[in-house]
Amino acid sequence: MADDVMTTDQVAQGAPVRASAKRGARGGGARRPVPRVPDHEVIIVGAGISGMGLAIELRKAGIESFQLLERADDVGGTWRDNRYPGIAVDITSFTYSFSFEQNPDWSRVFAPGTELQRYAQRVAAKYGVYPKVRFRTEVDKAVFLEDRDLWEVQLKGGERLYSRFLIGATGGLISPKKPDIKGLESFKGTVMHTGYWDDSIDLTGKRVAVIGTGATAVQLVPSIATKVAQLDVYQRTPIWVLKKPDAEIPTWLKSAFRTLPVLQKGVRVCTDVLSEALMVGAVIYYRQIPGLVRWAESAGKNNLLEQVPNDPELRAKLTPSYGFGCKRPTFSNDYFRTFTRDNVELVTDPIECVTERGIRTREGTEREIDVLITATGYRVFEKGNLPAFEVHGRDGRELGQFWDENRYQAYEAVSVPKVPNYFGMLGPYGLTGTSYFKMVEANAIHAVRCIKEARRRRMTRVEIGQGPHERYFLDVQRRQQSTVFVNHSCASSNSYYFDKHGDAPMLRPSTTMEMLWRAQHFPMEHYRFSRAGAAPEVGSQGRAAVAAA
Incomplete structure (x- = not known):
């Protein structure tokens, strides 16, 4: 042998x-x-x-x-x-x-x-x-x-x-999917995809552009908006965003989970049922129970209205034209509100090209930036x-x-x-x-x-x-x-x-x-x-x- x-x-x-x-x-x-x-x-x-x-x-x-x-x-x-x-x-x-x-x-x-x-x-x-x-x-x-x-x-x-x-x-x-945009290689500033995040890049006080408004951008945009000088978010397709029932888990509840694991299993059953109803019942069994999708779309529009109450034009840009579930939906309590900040602009005009100094849209406007972030998803x-x-x-x-x-x-x-x-x-x-x-x-x-x-x-x-x-x-x-x-x-x-x-x-x-x-x-x-x-x-x-x- x-x-x-x-x-x-x-x-x-x-x-x-x-x-x-x-x-x-x-x-x-x-x-x-x-x-x-x-x-x-x-x-x-x-x-x-x-x-x-x-x-x-x-x-x-x-x-x-x-x-x-x-x-x-x-x-x-x-x-x-x-x-x-x-x-x-x-x-x-x-x-x-x-x-x-x-x-x-x-x-x-x-x-x-x-x-x-x-x-x-x-x-x-x-x-x-x-x-x-x-x-x-x-x-x-x-x-x-x-x-x-x-x-x-x-x-x-x-x-x-x-x-x-x-x-x-x-x-x-x-x-990670690289955007197919003319001139991307010519940009003289910093370019990074969210899937290859560079922790050494400090965004504080920078002019930043984010290309993409999917689930990743919904998390990223509110997190960096407060520290950058200017944030331009380029949107091709808006996303359905529901309220996020998030909260800190108190110490006493964590202790209870450790002492009585069956308690956490019970909580898991509840969250399983809710997730199953929304993500399986609504999307997979749409023909049988279309009311779930209509409810989800109504909830998404209400979430948008609560966060952007005074700007119907902005709300219109952020409202999807496709049905809930066609694209991965997500949850956030502050994504929409971020676009009401003075230093944040939602750009819906299609991108013509990336230049050495920034991004130019088809209407001819060029916005200069220091950092370009591509939140363009994955293959x-x-x-x-x-x-x-x-x-x-x-x-x-x-x-x-x-x-x-x-x-x-x-x-x-x-x-x-x-x-x-x-x-x-x-x-x-x-x-x-x-x-x-x-x-x-x-x-x-x-x-x-x-x-x-x-x-x-x-x-x-x-x-x-x-x-x-x-x-x-x-x-x-x-x-x-x-x-x-x-x-x-x-x-x-x-x-x-x-x-x-x-x-x-x-x-x-x-x-x-x-x-x-x-x-x-x-x-x-x-x-x-x-x-x-x-x-x-x-x-x-x-x-x-x-x-x-």
Whole structure:
């Protein structure tokens, strides 16, 4: 046996990869031979919330042979990367957290982003995720080796790792979208995207422009308006903004949560129900209960009227022309009011170009600035972002290309035919409206059920059948006919919910309860299980069948 090949027992028990294997072909050396057994039974790409959730579910199932590959130097994903002023959750913290790991110490009902990052770090430490993460490691490509039922994971720099199963857990908000504006490179001042916030830039007394008025800008604009000399906010599409029922959580209540965890679970149930009604009932079941959307639109207009009572022209500019839910709505008690400040201007005239000194609009006005902030969101369901690296399955199927050419589709948002032993944590029609954490928990259950079943059957390949996949996608499309996206004037929303095909593959057209139930009960017969030629079987102690032919 070669020095860089571990035994089946070592892999099944989660033994670390030998140093020679970890070096691989890094630095341009000779390509490492394909080993007889993989380095890990499972490789997870990404150590954000979804990667951590999958790792925890694997450990719960007794599966220890896995490794997370993370391009950055810490866990947390979006909450690690985003540090712009005012960042906070826009779903209550009681709901926006793992169901099995509630945090009694949130400072507010809607916690600031720094607390979410600390929460992620604490969860990673408590559940033993950190030792399983290989940081500063970026995946370039993954190729399924059909003759051995192995994934060859190619890293930037040339190294190759091998696993039986591959999990894509890179999240959706990882690729900031640069605005396509003429002259942007010519600007002589400071330019930064909210996704790459530079803490060293002091905005005090500066002339600042913000391009974009989505959920990020709603948090950012009020946070910087009080310190800058002048703030110009360039709006293409207004956003629905509801009142934010936010408040500090008193010390006595935190103590009660710690003493009686059931109390916090009760609060979570209440916030779950409210979030589900607004984000699922109103958006997903619009045709059945259109009154919820009408109520939300009325609440948004009332919020605008309360904050801007004396300027009907400004209110008109800030009022969306599309239906509530077509574009991601958000919550704020001071965003609209910010535009009544003397040093803040809402600019709705389209941008013609960026100049060396500022921004010129089509009407010919040039506003000079010192700092240009692009709050222009992220690439989401676009080739190159989901998946974030090339995923080559069998028979020449590359996942990103397949989705780009054939519409975004996946069985239960997790699996795609001809891409065996691969599970995506954020897939088409996968995100429930209430909380990203709920989707993570459901999809982790789904993936681990498949891996456990492969172990039980002593099989080395798991692949969703074409028939179940197609039937599921047809059902999703049928359900989409009841949503806001199909029925409620979304054409002018400029929403990242929609992809190049005109579909809205972000939100799952079902309740959260149904999503979790299906993850736990989908028929295992929908998957096909097979075995590579000479792979050893599972032993009496339930070790993984990880050896390849």
